[in-house]
Amino acid sequence: MSDFTLHYGHWGWVLVMVLIASWLLYHFVAPRSWHDWTGAGLVQAFIIALYAEMYGFPLTIYLLTGFLGIELPLTGFTGHLWATLLGYGSAGAMLEMLLGGVFIVIGLMLVIRGWVQVYHASLEGRLATQGVYGLVRHPQYTGIMLAVFGQIIHWPTVITVLLFPLIIYAYVRLAKREESRLCEQFGDAYLAYRQRLPMFLPPWQAWGGFLRALFSPLPH
Template identity: 60%
Template sequence: MDVPLQEWTWTELWPHAVLMIVIGSWLLYHFLAPAGWREWAGAGLVQAFIIALYAEMYGFPLTIYFLTTFLPVKIPLFHSSGHLWATLLGYGSTGANVEMLIGSVFVVAGLVLIVRGWVRIYYARGTLTTDGVYHVIRHPQYTGLFLAIVGQLIHWPTITTLVLSPIIVWLYIRLAFREEQKMTEKFGAAYAEYRQQVPMFFPHLSDFQ
């Protein structure tokens, strides 16, 4: 008899972990395309985030073992228990579904920004890009990455991803500032004017009106 997904144990789901790690890694290196060592360092941290996320989601539930060992909480060792916010707050499967839906909205929005930003850069062929999604924010791919990380922390929080997340954000913010210095040197006043008009990571509220 088939076992419902919510009652599967992690040992039955390792193939899912491998598949999702491969897909996530391909998306990372294809659409963020690291070049210099700083980009590779950032991509490496995101790669670690992806591995840690899906290894726990479909492989070994390290966070649940940690919580049940060091804190007075009881969490069943089933796949569905990995929806930690719903599990710890006692919201059950309904809470888990809401948690997954909210997280998925952030992840999808992030992926859309990453892809749209990549498309604009790809067809710009080294020229200054200020249209499309770049007309709203200067670093849509990094914003997309941040949104995807937030979505995964809502959907499936783990100790490792919670630790990695602020480090990734900090690194990519620094990377964005370094990129802007190079863009200012390359495009001069045109890029300086662009920086004054368009926000770095998040749109102005007026852009939603």
């Protein structure tokens, strides 16, 4: 059995992983306007490109070997490009996977917990300002950025690396548009909230509280 057959061409896995990741995206970051759909569409393209190369066809490895002359065997290990290109071997690949996984897990938890808090706040007609929303103004968008960044660490491809800055740009613009709407809806209350908290990332000294908010019980 060839290395390619052993490690790639598993399009059934591609479909399963794309469906799972897409369900998480559209369930917990439900697009409402076409601006929302733009951001979600870029993340959807990222998801498809990621898993198509992880299990289907290693386009990035072909490009690196064909245009740059880098010798990369067609195995699952070489998909960990940072460790492969820098010569860190299997230990580097494991570290790469663990580090990327930390960003991905934190990102997904931010998306899910942010959704829960916004859902309950909307039922009560109030502004979400507790939990992760008590540390940054857009924790769900922060979560998307962190999860995408974690995948760039874990399994970079040409397409996902190119999509990453576009995703960041789309969600920064989306956050600014959303804040304009919230200012109109909540007035001075949101202006005070916006002045008090950072948009996406807390200051370094607040990261302990930021991480504790991910694991603490949700406020009622």
